Amino acid sequence: DGGITQSPKYLFRKEGQNVTLSCEQNLNHDAMYWYRQDPGQGLRLIYYSQIVNDFQKGDIAEGYSVSREKKESFPLTVTSAQKNPTAFYLCASSSGGTLGNQPQHFGDGTRLSIL
Amino acid sequence: QKEVEQDPGPLSVPEGAIVSLNCTYSNSAFQYFMWYRQYSRKGPELLMYTYSSGNKEDGRFTAQVDKSSKYISLFIRDSQPSDSATYLCAMGGDYKLSFGAGTTVTVRA
Numbered sequence: 001d002g003g004i005t006q007s008p009k010y011l012f013r014k015e016g017q018n019v020t021l022s023c024e025q026n027l028n029h030d031a032m033y034w035y036r037q038d039p040g041q042g043l044r045l046i047y048y049s050q051i052v053n054d055f056q057k058g059d060i061a062e063g064y065s066v067s068r069e070k071k072e073s074f075p076l077t078v079t080s081a082q083k084n085p086t087a088f089y090l091c092a093s094s095s096g097g098t099l100g101n102q103p104q105h106f107g108d109g110t111r112l113s114i115l
Numbered sequence: 116q117k118e119v120e121q122d123p124g125p126l127s128v129p130e131g132a133i134v135s136l137n138c139t140y141s142n143s144a145f146q147y148f149m150w151y152r153q154y155s156r157k158g159p160e161l162l163m164y165t166y167s168s169g170n171k172e173d174g175r176f177t178a179q180v181d182k183s184s185k186y187i188s189l190f191i192r193d194s195q196p197s198d199s200a201t202y203l204c205a206m207g208g209d210y211k212l213s214f215g216a217g218t219t220v221t222v223r224a
Contacts, residue, residue, distance in 0.1 A: 090159070098210055100210060100211045101208075102147075102207075109157070
């Protein structure tokens, strides 16, 4: 079954700690995305990548970092510089095109909380 | 003003009712329109994708786009308890995809 796998489902971060969220897709999609979802707000774009070894900042990239070494994988690191990291993080992919003209397919998210 | 405004809800309807969900937008560059369904503690699932004004039907779901009024709607006919979820609208131009905040729907058996 093709899809997007995010792990872990739940993650707890201590003060001053960096944590990494995993995202793997087997849809053979070129483009991958990371979003943050907070109650009462629309999804906000953190980073996106349209091709291996290249990625762009989204609207709220401060305090986050990514890498795209393989087509299938797009991990997100939440650094200690992100002062309000508690949120539901969603990874998505699409078959290419430009940022807004292809439907995106989502994983089931990682819920990050502060200890 | 947000680029995408979605009726906040929540909505509670009896089983079998028609559910009507709405979004408005301000960016004329948006040409692609999507509706997603999100169950609790899950990721959004694509329901409908369209890029033209008018209606698009898929089973019990109908998406309606009015570009002149910058208004989109999703109708769910013969609603079922399994339709209870949060529905997100999304709108895209060539370089941007923007999401509404979501409307939570409960269908009562």
